[in-house]
Amino acid sequence: MxxxxxxxxxxxxxxxxxxxxxxxxxxxxxxxxxxxxxxxxxxxxxxxxxxxxxxxxxxxxxxxxxxxxxxxxxxxxxxxxxxxxxxxxxxxxxxxxxxxxxxxxxxxxxxxxxxxxxxxxxxxxxxxxxxxxxxxxxxxxxxxxxxxxxxxxxxxxxxxxxxxxxxxxxxxxxxxLPLVKAVPIPANAPKGCVFSCEWGKDRRDPGSEKGKGGNLGRKVESFVNMAVEIGGRGGKGGMVHGVRSLGSATLDLAYTAMGAFDIWWEGGCWEWDVAAGIALLQEAGGLVTTANPPSDPVTAEIITDVRLGSRLYLAIRPAGPSASETGRQGQERLVREVWKRVRDLDYTRPGA
Amino acid sequence: MxxxxxxxxxxxxxxxxxxxxxxxxxxxxxxxxxxxxxxxxxxxxxxxxxxxxxxxxxxxxxxxxxxxxxxxxxxxxxxxxxxxxxxxxxxxxxxxxxxxxxxxxxxxxxxxxxxxxxxxxxxxxxxxxxxxxxxxxxxxxxxxxxxxxxxxxxxxxxxxxxxxxxxxxxxxxxxxLPLVKAVPIPANAPKGCVFSCEWGKDRRDPGSEKGKGGNLGRKVESFVNMAVEIGGRGGKGGMVHGVRSLGSATLDLAYTAMGAFDIWWEGGCWEWDVAAGIALLQEAGGLVTTANPPSDPVTAEIITDVRLGSRLYLAIRPAGPSASETGRQGQERLVREVWKRVRDLDYTRPGA
CATH class of the missing domain: 3.30.540.10 (Fructose-1,6-Bisphosphatase, subunit A, domain 1)
Structure with missing residues (x-):
């Protein structure tokens, strides 16, 4: 302190x-x-x-x-x-x-x-x-x-x-929190996981010149990868247990801390959207890192806590050990499974 | 009675x-x-x-x-x-x-x-x-x-x-219910509306032979049409205020009856998923019709209440009159605006 x-x-x-x-x-x-x-x-x-x-x-x-x-x-x-x-x-x-x-x-x-x-x-x-x-x-x-x-x-x-x-x-x-204690991350995650995501405010048509590369197209592609059956989408299909959109980044984080959501993936949040949620999630034993998959596989080896203010977030619920890994190892495995399936989001800080 | x-x-x-x-x-x-x-x-x-x-x-x-x-x-x-x-x-x-x-x-x-x-x-x-x-x-x-x-x-x-x-x-x-009384349907709806939808259990890859024509692809295309900015998607962009997925058809209907969701669109539900929600919504003044746009424009002229058991549902919240239309007229206008943007879903009753 x-x-x-x-x-x-x-x-x-x-x-x-x-x-x-x-x-x-x-x-x-x-x-x-x-x-x-x-x-x-x-x-x-x-x-x-x-x-x-x-x-x-x-x-x-x-x-x-x-x-x-x-x-x-x-x-x-x-x-x-x-x-x-x-x-x-x-x-x-x-x-x-x-x-x-x-x-x-x-x-x-x-x-x-x-x-x-x-x-x-x-x-x-x-x-x-x-x-x-x-x-x-x-x-x-x-x-x-x-x-x-x-x-x-x-x-x-x-x-x-x-x-x-x-x-x-x-x-x-x-x-x-979490309500149920020490639940391991499923062996075949993201299958079995509840995936929380939001559609957001960037609604540019992915098919238009202006919207090409916009966040809506990137998000939808990522959502579909997470949802499709295993084997689909060129191996990216994640067959998550459910896809949920609540319209509140803060409550998404709270339900992840509770253990109700396994994964929350989002871009574009400001500090006030996430600061209290991150405090809650980390205290409950959850992990928060960046939404965008690192391009460098060496960097991806070490999964670091997100920097408050990055605007890009991937949160994993608190987890207990399984026979083969610690809770933290399970969380990091799930981070990598999500990174395989999501596209980079494009949110910079104005002036940054 | x-x-x-x-x-x-x-x-x-x-x-x-x-x-x-x-x-x-x-x-x-x-x-x-x-x-x-x-x-x-x-x-x-x-x-x-x-x-x-x-x-x-x-x-x-x-x-x-x-x-x-x-x-x-x-x-x-x-x-x-x-x-x-x-x-x-x-x-x-x-x-x-x-x-x-x-x-x-x-x-x-x-x-x-x-x-x-x-x-x-x-x-x-x-x-x-x-x-x-x-x-x-x-x-x-x-x-x-x-x-x-x-x-x-x-x-x-x-x-x-x-x-x-x-x-x-x-x-x-x-x-x-609805909590706020006699709210007109927005003049430029579905803009301004909260759109409730679910990803469901049919997760076949839309890009695969098996999933071509499956419900996931039809749904995602419909969700994106509802979400994209006005003018996008060849005029289908609906720029809804928010897209919400809760994972409960019954609560989707309850929040539509409450007035919190303007639109709920879903296929594949069974009677027990919707019977109580339909009772609630209709008593609150909401409208429930079919999810799939009628192919015949004459049929589409008269919007009929859904038959319980159809498995295809489009619910509109209770609505009050505006200067130019009754509440029912506003609801029917919104039904037609949704039908312009969604694809047919493929849910039949086994044996039907």
Missing amino acids: SAEISAEQLDEIYAFAIQLGKDAGKMLMDAAAVRISSAPGQGHQAFEDKDNAVDIVTKTDTDVEAFIHSSISKKYPHHKVNTKLIAIWNVSRFIGEETYSAGSSKDYLITPDHPTWCVDPLDGTVNYTHLFPMFCVSIAFIVSGNPVIGVIYAPFLNQLFTSCKGKGAWLNETQS | SAEISAEQLDEIYAFAIQLGKDAGKMLMDAAAVRISSAPGQGHQAFEDKDNAVDIVTKTDTDVEAFIHSSISKKYPHHKVNTKLIAIWNVSRFIGEETYSAGSSKDYLITPDHPTWCVDPLDGTVNYTHLFPMFCVSIAFIVSGNPVIGVIYAPFLNQLFTSCKGKGAWLNETQS
């Missing part, structure tokens, strides 16, 4: 983050209740387009971020959280989706020299807009560049995921 | 079905708790392959069906439910997934002349096997061939969906 944060301080920050997540989740449900109780035909929430119709910013999103930000500022003024929303990403160590997007730079902002809060007030905004329950608040606390606390609260599902380094990962503060 | 069932009897049957769903859901969670509390490395549930690794039958599935079946037999002996599991589908009017599959015929079994219980003790078996929370009990009561009661309980989500003809559709017995 960083010399700046004592064990007692971390305990207090953890308790504070959990309460913050619960309060923020309640705000999301209160705002939803306004829509639900509105007169017939009047239940739409004002929203504006960002990149395109798929990327919605709701007023609630901004309100909840402001609440979280001011709560942290009040409680931990030494974390130097600035109250001016637009400038937060720049002035303080607080990274929030809405304020970040409004800024002019998209540089990687989590530096190891400051304790950093990394928050998504509302992950799964499309789901929230439609009131599909897979949305959540996501709060991470990062020390020395590593997410050490993760709080994810999906209020419509009454599911709270929490973790603190050394204290385990939990569902609803009572059930430790 | 059938002359055989009075309004008072239906009320009683509805209350009974709700309690039955709650009790069966508790059985699913109790069995899950055994796995969760088992020693590390021992938490796997015994399962056997049916068609392939994607289609798992768990012991719990069979146990819960036996419980539901015996409960109905005891309470309503005049519904002629037989206690011999293997023969139930044949001897009685009780259709259950496990017993049905074990029979030798797959003829359409819901006849209009008997009040019929149509039950899936565990929808989302793959999810249940992995303890991904999207699994449920699904209980429908059918009179004169129409599902009039639907009870869907997802115990890990604490979400209970219930409906009875003329009494509304409900979430957790308190919130009426």
Whole structure:
């Protein structure tokens, strides 16, 4: 642990983050209740387009971020959280989706020299807009560049995921994650695995000049490789047990930490989409590395933890040993099996 | 309503079905708790392959069906439910997934002349096997061939969906569905819509001789058409707001009834996968028709309700009027927009 944060301080920050997540989740449900109780035909929430119709910013999103930000500022003024929303990403160590997007730079902002809060007030905004329950608040606390606390609260599902380094990962503060302990990776994985993936916002037609090499075509080819029967697709067929798309990167990671998803593969996420989920998954015993298969087979020999901010993620659930390998060996075997079947995704950081 | 069932009897049957769903859901969670509390490395549930690794039958599935079946037999002996599991589908009017599959015929079994219980003790078996929370009990009561009661309980989500003809559709017995009332279908739908679809069990490689014309290729082409930007795919690009795959046909229908999904499109379902969901969706004001676009444009003029047992489903959420059309007109417009973008699926009834 960083010399700046004592064990007692971390305990207090953890308790504070959990309460913050619960309060923020309640705000999301209160705002939803306004829509639900509105007169017939009047239940739409004002929203504006960002990149395109798929990327919605709701007023609630901004309100909840402001609440979280001011709560942290009040409680931990030494974390130097600035109250001016637009400038937060720049002035303080607080990274929030809405304020970040409004800024002019998209540089990687989590530096190891400051304790950093990394928050998504509302992950799964499309789901929230439609009131599909897979949305959540996501709060991470990062020390020395590593997410050490993760709080994810999906209020419509009454599911709270929490973790603190050394204290385990939990569902609803009572059930430790993964739910079923020490399950080996199947011998013929990815067969038998549940594969979690998202269609994303890059919807360029793979058949058009503009979309050739775009991410949708790369993703679909990868999804189909994972799904097709063994022997199909020139040997790439993975015959996964199921393909799931929830529309929330944070909850994808939470369900991977739970052990419900074996594999989550995605590109294009920002730090706030994944920081709390990575804290949770790593504390539960999961592995997170990069989505893109290394071109150099020597590099691929050593599977390294992903760098927060890379935008490319491959997560494997916690795993126990089998007769022939350790849990970590099983996870690394599965990483390589996924890499055989997926295409490189093209997500760089603007300006990077 | 059938002359055989009075309004008072239906009320009683509805209350009974709700309690039955709650009790069966508790059985699913109790069995899950055994796995969760088992020693590390021992938490796997015994399962056997049916068609392939994607289609798992768990012991719990069979146990819960036996419980539901015996409960109905005891309470309503005049519904002629037989206690011999293997023969139930044949001897009685009780259709259950496990017993049905074990029979030798797959003829359409819901006849209009008997009040019929149509039950899936565990929808989302793959999810249940992995303890991904999207699994449920699904209980429908059918009179004169129409599902009039639907009870869907997802115990890990604490979400209970219930409906009875003329009494509304409900979430957790308190919130009426759809949650937000009278939302028009977007003017430029399917843009703005959440599209729910499943990858399914037919995993033949579309590029192989055997898989040419198989359902996976047809589905993927349809999914991509729905997802791609407007103007893409030769004008078929639908730019839907999101693509979601949960792995449970029943919950797909429940979330469509809730208004969270705008469109659910699927082939290959059996009656027990959809009967309760259709009851719920129709009572909430949704529309269910066939997945496959009619080849005859005249036939397509009149959009008819799907026949339970067709195995091909296209569901549209409840909708309110806009300035220019009724809710039903908006739903029918969306049906035609989906039909423009999807391919025919190939699911016939064995022996049909």
